[in-house]
Amino acid sequence: MKILLYFEGEKILAKSGIGRALDHQKRALSEVGIEYTLDPNCTDYDILHINTYGIHSHGMISKARKLGKKVIYHAHSTEEDFRNSFVGSNTISPLVKKYLVSLYKKADYIITPTQYSKELLQGYGITVPISAISNGIDLERFKHSEQKEEAFRAHFNIKENEKVIICVGLYFERKGIIDFVEIAKRLPEYRFIWFGYTPMYSIPKNVRDIVKGEHPENVEFPGYIKGDIIEGAYSAADLFFFPSHEETEGIVILEALASKQQILVRDIPVYAGWLKKNINCYMGKTQDEFTLLIQQIINHELPSTEEAGYATAKEKSIEEIGQELKEIYRKVADVNNKSESVVHQGNSY
Incomplete structure (x- = not known):
């Protein structure tokens, strides 16, 4: 299994919590032996795991669909945590919500960090399956020194x-x-x-x-x-x-x-x-x-x-999060395999 971790605007977001979440994902996948790539031009992956919601995100999902790939959206953002942030954020937050929903609904599966954020997304009317998985923490990095x-x-x-x-x-x-x-x-x-x-x-x-x-x-x-x-x-x-x-x-x-x-x-x-x-x-x-x-x-x-x-x-260690991500990937990939099996059986008659 190979995962395409997509992270638009990596340099801009490197100093944010979302930026650290990507680092944790890379570590987590390495810990559990799952191959991944950060190359958006890669085509030999199995699942697109997308972390951001910039202008290129729609295009990445469309490209993945044309390639017959499954899509997992990592919902780090909600309307609620967009408010009271940047200049004008409260004015445009309803539009941000609509935009986020339009992206998240395109996924086969959604991962979000907490049960609270999962419930917010469900409250938006999103019916895509959602799991709450922490962004995780590198225990060794913060060991007393x-x-x-x-x-x-x-x-x-x-x-x-x-x-x-x-x-x-x-x-x-x-x-x-x-x-x-x-x-x-x-x-x-x-x-x-x-x-x-x-x-x-x-x-x-x-x-x-x-x-x-x-x-x-x-x-x-x-x-x-x-x-x-x-x-x-x-x-x-x-x-x-x-x-x-x-x-x-x-x-x-x-x-x-x-x-x-x-x-x-x-x-x-x-x-x-x-x-x-x-x-x-x-x-x-x-x-x-x-x-x-x-x-x-x-x-x-x-x-x-x-x-x-x-x-x-x-x-919530990196190792624990890696195992949880692995289970989600298997679940999403298994759905794909079952769908292919049904098509194959149907064509045999």
């Missing part, structure tokens, strides 16, 4: 006993960036670092102004940083605070869990079934709740959730 932690501390000149709270995400209101800054104002004794980057021209003015300077001195926006520094930050920080309002999963949460970090998230439906409040994470809803929980976590007034969080990450 003194060298990486020191790289993080040195880069940001973190002093002994200084308390640091981090978040990783695009500069979107949806990601909770406004709450992140407002809560930092309440807690000037802590350092708040938001990793990630989005071009300034693409985000609304209120968010742009926050990033460019309308934030307290204890908040930093160092931009997109990869490698030892960010990986060290995940484990060396005192808390991973992710106040996002909407996600289809949240790969950065898996990265924090794999780093055995304490995490605090907003209590939203996407986490149902895999994040458990007060067990493998802490959850809040309001700025008052977040402020109190941050203080309690930093001061060790609440039990640690690190080990339970790591156990959750292990369940």
Whole structure:
């Protein structure tokens, strides 16, 4: 079996969660011995596994159909997580929804990261079979490393006993960036670092102004940083605070869990079934709740959730995801084989 992993705009999306999802897919398929190609001109594949929804996506599906190939669409995006992101996103989100539905309905099978996003897609009226499979996490990459932690501390000149709270995400209101800054104002004794980057021209003015300077001195926006520094930050920080309002999963949460970090998230439906409040994470809803929980976590007034969080990450390891993808591929390929068998039998009479 050979899979064509199609990812339009790979360079543009490399810094996003979707970009990391492709890396995880490649690793996962290699782990379970499934051959794959990234070459969109390839024709000797069995299944097109398409990850993006750019202008060339329709054409890729049409080409696959002409070749008699099966199509799996990886639904990383929904209308809900498009809203409150780019300039004008709320205005055009209904059109984005129609466009996504038009693409997703062309597939033989849909994969989406969580049960929550699966239910959203079904609510759109999509009747294509859907399975919820996590984007997965590379446990080895986020394994504790003194060298990486020191790289993080040195880069940001973190002093002994200084308390640091981090978040990783695009500069979107949806990601909770406004709450992140407002809560930092309440807690000037802590350092708040938001990793990630989005071009300034693409985000609304209120968010742009926050990033460019309308934030307290204890908040930093160092931009997109990869490698030892960010990986060290995940484990060396005192808390991973992710106040996002909407996600289809949240790969950065898996990265924090794999780093055995304490995490605090907003209590939203996407986490149902895999994040458990007060067990493998802490959850809040309001700025008052977040402020109190941050203080309690930093001061060790609440039990640690690190080990339970790591156990959750292990369940979503690259190896586990590879096995789940393999089963889906087999299921889709088996349908194809059965259809061919029926045609063959019909022609024999």
